[in-house]
Amino acid sequence: MSADFATLLVDERDDRIVVTLNRPEARNAISGQMIDELHEVCAELERRPKLLLLTGHDRVFAGGADIAELLQRGSTEALQGINSRLFERVRRLPMPTLAAVDGWALGGGAELAYACDLRIAGPDAIFGNPEPGLGILAAAGACWRLPALVGESIAKQVLLAGRNLNADAALAAGLVMHVFPADTLLDEAHALLDRMARSSATALRLTKLVVDSPGAHPVADDLAQAVLFEGQDKKERMTRFLEKRTSQ
Incomplete structure (x- = not known):
């Protein structure tokens, strides 16, 4: 993989790859460049399967997709499924994937977390899909992944009524498996991966x-x-x- 990613920090280890979304100037919003770089990570994990840990820089997971880029997209780009194709690729990676979420995970950021096999959260985690307020829908998997994860009623509260799920609500809904203090979140994430790595x-x-x-x-x-x-x-x-x- 490239050592010169502009939007990601990548730490490759023997049994896992740790990817930190890193656009602090934009709350780690998911841009086209980040999509391309995440595809490169996926290609490596398909070639040499390892566990994947996804997190965000500076206690924000991802504040959504890049709105300035979305504004310029039309029907042609929508049909290309720019975000949804990546998130489905993440979903289909050979080995388990874990999202460690603290702070905002909104819009495309939430959908990226939904695409992972497992999620843990810090106390300030917020999951939400405010896309209808911007005149669009959550079209990168939330409309069908979220009901499967938390049930139709809660999914509709998020997708239609604009409800945000804080860490406690996400835990109660089964969206995350644990809530940990922010300063131990990554340590706990690695402990969980360590446990999985001991399996076949x-x-x-x-x-x-x-x-x-x-x-x-x-x-x-x-x-x-x-x-x-x-x-x-x-x-x-x-x-x-x-x-x-x-x-x-």
């Missing part, structure tokens, strides 16, 4: 594929399990478990 990478990848498959999928379950049952990783892990239990 192949098992995580296949579990994510099956969970994300549409509709009922008993055949997909069986096929994925068949792959894992024949793997050396499964044999070694189960052998260690049995040996540990026997020695106790």
